[in-house]
Amino acid sequence: MNRLHVVVVGAGVTGLAAAYQLMKTGRADVTIFEASEQVGGTLRSIESERHLFEQGPDSFLARKRVMIDLCTELGLREQLVGTGPLARKTYLVSDGKLYPFPKGTYMGIPLTQEAFEQIPFLSEDGKRRALLDLTMGPDEERDNDSMGELLTRRLGREVVEKIAEAVLAGVHASPIDRLSVAATYPEIGEAARGGSLLRGLQKFVADRQHIAQDDDLPKTAFLTLRGGLSQLASALLSALHGLGATVHTGRAVTSIECSSRACVVRTAGSEITCDAVVVAVPAHRASKLFSAEAVKHALEGFHYASVATVALAYRPRDVLFELDGSGFVVPRREKSDVTACTFVSSKWPHMANREVVTLRAFVGRAEDDQIVGAPDEEILKRVRQDLANWLKADPEPTFTLVTRWNKGMPQYEVGHLARVAELVEVGSRAYPRVIFSGAAYRGVGLPDCAADGIEAAQSVLAMHSS
Incomplete structure (x- = not known):
């Protein structure tokens, strides 16, 4: 079988993971184009004699195995470290003062009457309103619920504005009344449809605690790398060079065109013909690479x-x-x-x-x-x-x-899943050899991005084995 030639546009976590997955199968040759002078995207660690800082994400969820598996393959497993005991406490600002979250919460949402009673900045009316959830009937199926709408309906507006907005919307830097439940925290919607939101989330948290963890790794919710997460980008780059991939930094792709047989990827002053393209740059940048109006319009829908x-x-x-x-x-x-x-x-x-x-x-x-x-x-x-x-x-x-x-x-706004489906549909028609991947579509966390890159690589291989 002839080896495929695949171009990966963007060398963040998604693009690097896609390229690594393609190269290690032995079925593809990969060329990566990265507009900036360094790979890794948001993975930037700054270290000096007295400080180690992350400029982008500082950790990843340990329960999402893909990052642990990737670190293990790349020889970084012994570098994995967990949070300390102090990390079990988190504070919230209310009226200019810091208050600790009580025990028994999920993403900041108190799950029991005892937890609500420990929050001094919630009014008694606000607490009573939230606990009405325990006696409310199940929610109906709603495809386009915002997080603000769902939590206001179940727990009342005071809990939303004083607590939930800071955590749930804060992760995405998004207004809670525009944040899609289905695209961000589907377990919250599922819990509400099962009856009481609070009881449903209690069960979700309890079930998740039974997920097996590796004996040699810290038993913490979040993990990072001792020398900074940029170690992951460096290890992926080294592995790609070892496997024979071609990596161009400081070279931005300017356009992508495809026929039924091949794609042409252009940069300033050069072009390359390939069998497939994985586009792993932000949607607003990807929209400038294509001439098909339906694809441009779909990409511009991601904010x-x-x-x-x-x-x-x-x-x-x-x-x-x-x-x-x-x-x-x-x-x-x-x-x-x-x-x-x-x-x-x-x-x-x-x-x-x-x-x-x-x-x-x-x-x-x-x-x-x-x-x-x-x-x-x-x-x-x-x-x-x-x-x-x-x-x-x-x-x-x-x-x-x-x-x-x-x-x-x-921004994972209401209707996000439909926008992703639309991009996949119009993209596959106009550019059947192009796969769109990255943080804009199926999750913003590092494990989500890595998994999406791996899935993109598998889609390319499946496309060319049928």
Whole structure:
């Protein structure tokens, strides 16, 4: 059987995973084009003598096996580390003060009467309204429920605005009333359709605790790599070179055309003919590569928010709040530029340093991301002020680093699954040799992106074996 020639556009986690899956089968030759000067996409780790910071994601869900399997294949298993015991506690900002989440929650949602009673900033009416869920009938099947609509119906608006919005919508930097239940947390919709949302989520959490974990790995919900997640990108790149893949960085693809027999991929001043293409760049960038209006229109239907991370280091004596948790989240109602903050040196024991306290704040979200375009000095001024108020932190940290991710957060809005299905349909008609893959479509977490890249590779191989 002749080897396929496949072009992968984009060398983030998805593109690298797709290329690696293709190359290790021995059935394909792969050429990767990456517009930036380095591979890895959002995987960027900054390390100095005293600090280790992630500029993008800092971890992945351990229960999603694909990342563990990938790290194992690449010789990184011994580098996997878990969160420390302090990470079991998370705070939420309410009326300018930090409150710990009670035990017995799921994605911030209290699941029992006892948990609700431990939340001082919820009114008694708000607690009673939320507990009505226990006596309500099951929800009907709703394909286009937003998270805000579902939780308001089941638990009341106070719980949504004061608690759920900060966690559930915060993960996607999205307004909770536009966030698709089916595309983000389908288990929440399923629990509501089974009767009580709270009881359904209790069962979901209990069932998930029985998932087997490897004896040699930390028994924590999240894992990361000791030397930073950019280790994964470096290991994938090294493996691809070893397998004979061709990797071009600093070369952006400008257009893709396909016939029934082949595809032509163009960059500035060159073109390459191949058997198939995996497009693993953000949808707003992918839309500029195709001439077919139906495909362009489908890709333009995926929206993004801009966000930024702000790494800060302080002397321990300059932060008076006890950093005995993983961090805090901030609801929109607080009208703060900061949406969340990780207590890095508390969450990750391998990043702890007695001489320094490290934090990472997040700013920007959909419909409120103008701050991301401000100068570094303005972003730092606002972040430092919030941290001074909430953590009693000295307004002058010893180290700062601002990282912007313009249009970096895909918005999984109501109707998202239908938009993905439309892209697959019109894409397969206009460009049958092209597979669209990445964070915009089937999950934003690192395991989701890696799995989507692997699935894209398998689709290419299946397409050419039939």
